[in-house]
Amino acid sequence: MDTNRMHESERQAREWLLHLTSGRATREDGEAFRRWCLENEQHAAAFARTRRMWEELGPAVTSHRKNLGRSDRPTSRHAVRMTRRRFVLTAISASVAAVVVARFGGDLLVPVADASTLRTAVGEQRRVEVTRGVVVEMNTSTDIALRRSGDAVTGMRLRRGEAVVHIDPLVGQPFVVELADARLSSSPGTAFAVRCDDDAGSVTCLDGRTVLSRGSANTLVKPSQQVDFSEEGVSPAVAVNPDHALAWRRRVLIYDNLPLSDVVADINRYRPGRIVITDAALGARRVHARFTLDQMADVPTLIQDAYGAHATHLPGGWVLLS
Known part of the structure; x- marks a missing residue:
């Protein structure tokens, strides 16, 4: 050597x-x-x-x-x-x-920076009426900038995280949502979920019809459909079960046949520190799991027991799994 x-x-x-x-x-x-x-x-x-x-x-x-x-x-x-x-x-x-x-x-309690910014901390969820008739449910570690015209809020930019936007049928003005290099246009009476991670994002329609605009391309997203996009392009709309995809609204996380590495990456959004998998074979294991947000501190132990992994607990909530 x-x-x-x-x-x-x-x-x-x-x-x-x-x-x-x-x-x-x-x-x-x-x-x-x-x-x-x-x-x-x-x-x-x-x-x-x-x-x-x-x-x-x-x-x-x-x-x-x-x-x-x-x-x-x-x-x-x-x-x-x-x-x-x-x-x-x-x-x-x-x-x-x-x-x-x-x-x-x-850092566990992140304050609202100003009247044009909404944030949630790790593990925190909030429900906010950003303007009359528009309610936003914010998931963990979410950062939103509100768009204004004078004193009126006319839209928002999801800079990071995940949220569900509900637009009341009686709302008379368009409410535009931006994320990464895309924007969403929706009619009154629409509800949809958005998620943004760096330059990638996804849109899940719950009610009404939502249009994802990116460059010169427009993609229609219908109820119970999801569209993902990244620097590689926009994926075709696929059918999803909103109760599973947005189970976080009930403080539940559901994973169906996903690699453990993907599951851990998602769970890391809900807890301080990080869980890091250092073994490729362990990370590739397929997982069917259901966790509540109250179990986040116990997830490393549950993975250790289920897969025989070795867990090293470090300060600050960091856990190494091998």
Whole structure:
């Protein structure tokens, strides 16, 4: 084995561990980490060693604190003898804990920034009447900018997340919804769901008729139909069961024959931190599952029990499954 490559893998593994537990890691970071683990066996092995080192940290720190607690006088700089590894790991733990408290102690309640912005935090759902006759149900981690003409709200832009828009039959003015590089035009009495992830999105019609406009192309979406779009184009409308597709409105998530990696990616929207699958075979397993939003904290344990996965719990809600 190339010693230089092994040392480089170890260095990168330590950097990944510190970043994943820093409280600053994003969904994209989680995906990048998963790809890094799958690049070659050295990466996965290096992280496994680093992970085991981290797991040893808990008992070591607890023991050290107990030893300190036995003394009734201040400890001098030389009184406590620690190995170099334990000292380094303890310092890492303290700094990570401070970052996690700062990050997750306040970010769980995201306020409305101003009269033109609506947001929900991780795991939060809201129902808002944005203007007379237009009600928006917002799912977790959703960011909406309201469009105005004078004092009147005339539309909205879904910048991130998922929402259901209800337009009362008596609404007289058009209400336009934008997401990514597309826009939706709907008549009064229409209800539809929209979801936006980066440059991709989807539209699910519940009542009435909705038209998705993207460039010069217009796509009609009828009740119980869904249309997806991305940089690759717009997919044909497909029939969906709204009760399943939008079960989050009942605080339920339903997955029918999906890869576990896709299920985890969706569940990550509902909980702080991330669940990261580091094993390709585990991520490819097909899943039929039903979770309530009250079970989000237990999902890693449920996956561990169902598939025999190994779960490593890190600060800030991060869990590594292998």
